[in-house]
Amino acid sequence: xxxxxxxxxxxxxxxxxxxxxxxxxxxxxxxxxxxxxxxxxxxxxxxxxxxxxxxxxxxxxxxxxxxxxxxxxxxxxxxxxxxxxxxxxxxxxxxxxxxxxxxxxxxxxxxxxxxxxxxxxxx
Numbered sequence: 001x002x003x004x005x006x007x008x009x010x011x012x013x014x015x016x017x018x019x020x021x022x023x024x025x026x027x028x029x030x031x032x033x034x035x036x037x038x039x040x041x042x043x044x045x046x047x048x049x050x051x052x053x054x055x056x057x058x059x060x061x062x063x064x065x066x067x068x069x070x071x072x073x074x075x076x077x078x079x080x081x082x083x084x085x086x087x088x089x090x091x092x093x094x095x096x097x098x099x100x101x102x103x104x105x106x107x108x109x110x111x112x113x114x115x116x117x118x119x120x121x122x123x
Contacts (some may be wrong), residue, residue, distance in 0.1 A: 002026040002112050004096045009117030011097055020081040022096030022114055031098050033105035034079040036070065038092035047108060049081060086121045093118050
């Protein structure tokens with residue numbers, strides 16, 4: 001079992017920046033990947049970024065490429081999402097998720113989720 005705790009959300013004006021953090025607790029030894037998702041009211045959940053713990057491969061949604069950066073500190077069991085040039089359409093609840101299987105990571109099938117942190121971008 002693993003527990004995830006996100007932090008770093010808040011309110012910012014368009015063009016601003018925020019850095020989200022997600023700390024993993026528990027059985028973190030075999031984590032294969034960590035990802036950020038977001039969900040805005042009335043919209044489906046969207047995958048934002050993924051990082052694989054072995055090799056640091058990263059993947060981004062087209063909507064955030066060039067603006068968001070996912071990174072990890074394995075010693076701290078923490079993944080970060082640096083969000084720059086924020087837009088009002090980035091407003092959403094942001095969730096951290098993780099899996100122990102590379103296949104499940106690749107297929108987007110996550111069993112472990114954090115409670116979410118709200119990001120609000122005003123125009």
